[in-house]
Amino acid sequence: MARRPDLVGLTVLAILSVRPGHPYELHRFIVDTHKDYVTGLPRSLYHAVEKLAAEELITPVETSREGRRPERTIYEITGEGRRELATRLRRLVETPGAEHRVFTAAVSLLGVLPVPQALQALRTRAAAVDGTLTALNGQLEAMKDGGLPEVLALELDYERAVGEAELAWIRKVAARLESGELAWTGTVNRALMEQALQEEE
Structure with missing residues (x-):
């Protein structure tokens, strides 16, 4: 049985690839930006942070305490963490699977990849989906030729x-990336994260 992708860990790596942060900030960002595919918060987030730190994909850089608040450890992504993030994210974009939620998660984090890598991953997925559609059309045609009632093929339809x-959506996004209409150079940056992660008063 294939291992389910670690969407929580992937999201942590993606956020930390933009700026260092502590788990509470990461939690707030995930909630505020409606990354609803991340479940089991906050426990799953703290577990992911511990696991990523043990794998040396992220590393603690500072621990601080403000007033009566609990001690907070700030983490940053390592070089190995950046490589792992790119590999995992490209794999999720490129490979169609049974769970649409996984592709939704990958798309929501696509902006951390350089545009050429994102474009290549989308093209690879488009080719895979196109191949699947060709096979489905063949199955449907064979069933029709065999005289089977259409109702028996509704799930394939x-x-x-x-x-x-x-x-169609992938091709549209890829075309927008290729033309430069859709670009994120300079948009996924520290200033954006700072705005989204402002501490409560």
Whole structure:
């Protein structure tokens, strides 16, 4: 059985690739930006931080305490963490799977990849989805030729409709990236994170 992707750890790496932060800030950012695919908060987040630190993908850089607040450890991503983030994210974008939630998560973090890598990952996925659609069309045609009632193939027809919609969306996003209409150079940056992660009064 294939291992489920660690979406919480991936999200932590993506956030820390922009700026260092402590788990409470990461938690707030995930909630405030509606990363709803991250479940089990805050426990899953603290577990992910511990695991990533043990794997040396992130490292503690500072520990501080303000007033009566609990002690907070600030983490930053390591060079190995950046490489792992890019590898994991590209793999999730490139490889269609049964869970649409996984692709949603990958798309929500796509801006941490350089545009050429994101574009290549989208093109790879488009080719895979196109291949799946070709196979589905073949199955549906064979069932039709075999005289089977259409109602027995509704699930395949549904899968085809979903695949066609996804392929159209991927191609549209890829075309916008290629033309420069959609770009994120300079948009996924520290200033944006600072704004989103402002401490409560």
